[in-house]
Amino acid sequence: MKKIINDPNEVVQEMTKGMAVAHSEQLHQLPGTTVIARNDAPNENKVGIVSGGGSGHEPAHAGYVGKGMLDAAVAGEVFTSPTPDQILEAIKAVDGGAGVFLIVKNYTGDVLNFEMAAELAEAEDIRVEKVVVNDDVAVDDVSSRRGIAGTILVHKIAGAKAEQGGSLEDVKSTAEKVIENVRSMGMALKPCTVPAAGVPSFELAENEMEIGIGIHGESGIERKDISTADDIAKELTDKILGDFDFSGSDTAVMVNGLGSTPDMELYIVSNKVQAILTDNGIYVDKTFVGEYMTSLEMAGCSVTLLKLDDELKQLLNEPSNAMAFQG
């Protein structure tokens, strides 16, 4: 295992401290936790927005803590849900009286632990609402669909809605609209290694790629020979277009790197995705290319499409000063 770390069991603690020290002008670590929160939270005029999940997806989620996005992010161990007590600390830290909204990715542990934290917060008279993001179309059964890179667009849009003074119900309604209209699909060329495990989570031969990969080092739904960037872009995009009707609509596109795929390759994929969308009469209003939701040093990418209406378009274009949000 070639990693720049100290103790494999302390990576999340050290990373969280490193983030807080590096960006102390706008965020801080809640003492005794791996929660990163905005320095200007809580804000009594604004719904607090909290997300999080296992670590190893950086810049998700702490990189999205900032004005116009999240108020706090909770980091679990690598690829492991954060505990309810840590999530509760985040909720308490950002509640200014207008309530707290939780953005959860659809994994069993995350859903259970965020739900439990919400109940504990409500017992302390904090109003809490949540959404569960399930943008990954690799899995046909909708209830089993995982939350992947599309989650970042939920962060952005729900965060902007809260920043504009939307009520807890408004923020929830807008976030649900994003979830209804967002779809993603990913693939990998190389697996990743969880520090505490020390070995890759699966193996891929030199000529193989894996389609429908998740972001937790789990293998995908189909293994096949590596094809060209254009074929990969087409396979991912076609799967998304087959799942949801984007025709005639304005969209946002995200081509997301999973960790070790150079921007060069992501832009080559993006180039083809845009051509496919144009051929399908789909107008691209906004494009994001880069590492937004990673899986440690996995090589691969995902494509995300979000169908936009006027409200979503406007909120997506609102400014944010979150460290990792480019666009």
Added chain:
Amino acid sequence: MKKIINDPNEVVQEMTKGMAVAHSEQLHQLPGTTVIARNDAPNENKVGIVSGGGSGHEPAHAGYVGKGMLDAAVAGEVFTSPTPDQILEAIKAVDGGAGVFLIVKNYTGDVLNFEMAAELAEAEDIRVEKVVVNDDVAVDDVSSRRGIAGTILVHKIAGAKAEQGGSLEDVKSTAEKVIENVRSMGMALKPCTVPAAGVPSFELAENEMEIGIGIHGESGIERKDISTADDIAKELTDKILGDFDFSGSDTAVMVNGLGSTPDMELYIVSNKVQAILTDNGIYVDKTFVGEYMTSLEMAGCSVTLLKLDDELKQLLNEPSNAMAFQG
């Protein structure tokens, strides 16, 4: 070679096109070139800023094209200097009458080709000035020092100076001040593979790392057993502090990933760098952690320190809308 590409000989062309299509609201590709330029260039009230170099360092350099940074970036083939005619096209595209300033990294090909382009531009009555960035302290001989991640801070500060209406001479003088006060040092755990070559540029055993690495796939100055993140941070930072007196000063710090090193590891390194600087009485005013100047999918990092005075501090904090500049 596991890469998401189509033709290894077309990666730069396809990437450039992909960038222009993805970010058409703020930049475009000059026809028949691999130059990316701002849509609002040329600006008659502003010095034009041009940088560039070999491809494979993304987001450098096109990711820094935007308000407050570069007006245009010229992309050569992977790890190969762009040709003088392409650089000349960039200069002509961004000259609004106030002159054009070139930011060049200290590699023989880049220095020669940017110089030749400057002469060609001057023959067309365009005023041109330039600086050569040589922040890499891995090499003792100052004239042989390479330009690495510190170049991004030159882009940022020179870009802000030009945006504020500084003359060509003002911009040059400020950029020279950055270069005098910036130092970097890098290391790698894994090499990278140039697409057209198909094999890694050097080999490292499973227990080995390379100190003093460059950003063109070349090997470094010392090979040794992998140590901890703290030891690596100390080795890189000590080398920088031994080269230039940062004591008692305000500084900016950049912990830069070379391509496949997760943000998690970069923040662990940053955590230690900050502690070392504090122990040395050096105040950190601003920290950048992420992938700013990469070497394809190389695993490793570099540390950059910039000594700040009031002018540099102010310019570094000016806003920029360049896609890849977070901070």
